[in-house]
Amino acid sequence: MPKLGDVLIDSIKSIDLGESSDTTDHALEDGEEISDHIKNDPITLNIEGVMLDKNHAKLNKIRKYRQEGKILSFNYRAKLETVVITSFNPNYDSSIKDGYTFSMSLKQIRLAKKPNTVRVSKKVNKQVKKVTNAGRKQLK
Template sequence: MPKATLGDIEFSVVSKENKNLKVNATEKPVEKGQDISDHVKKKPTILTLDGIIVGENAQINMEQLEKYQQEGEVLTYVGRNILDNVVIESFTEITDSSIANGFKFNMTIKQIRIAESQTVEIQQPVVKRQTKPVTNKGRQQPTETTGIDYIEAETDFIERLKSNNDPVPFLTPEQKAVKNIKEGNYIDVSAIDIYKSISG
């Protein structure tokens, strides 16, 4: 018959296994017809072992069991019962004259639940921004009315009056200056009128 093991440790003898199963049941009233299992929560399984470890590696095995306990190593026990994911909750070494090259032990191992975490990838929503199309109009020159434009407009006004054979009405000083410049009468044009006619 195969010997019982815990992790990498093989026990010489396991004389007793006490399996303890418990649940937590609700103390609140349960409605008639409701599933009772929804109000019962299973507790971790606890196994108590009595056994013996003997041989030239007995001291090494004992130290390894102590290390398992202190570091909380998660182990598998294989014996009359088989339990995965157990840790050593308590360990007692018993030495007496009946065992020359080993020791008796009493151990309690407890099954634990291991939760598995899952990674979920969350897609970021794509936000479309509405933008007006950009039209390249090239380099734009600012619009500015110059004195030359003013003179040309006034000259066109006077020419249209002459073409209709109508008498020239009362002219503003600026229009008069334009007319004098057009007809070559520079003597009658004051400096102010020339400046106004050019600068607009």
């Protein structure tokens, strides 16, 4: 069963997976263009499905996730980690009792890694010269 975080999605009608990249292009003197860098854009998912949710617990949880920007994982055919909900649109009609159809957009995000810091003892710290900024110096 499809799962977003800890919310079970009852049925998925369609998933539109978007993967793209950007390149930097530069013109040469002879009219040719070269590409020298590529940047991968985040993966986006557009999901349409059905939720059976009599007491609106799933709806409230998904709304809370979107408002707080909670980082989730999406399990369906493959697992997609570190996604956030960018939009959620429930649609109520008479064809589904105690539920609704919905469309939702997810975007995979990249998390920055915390840099490693080195701690030195007080004894070593006293022996190290403090960092100074002398500016630019002219060489003779």
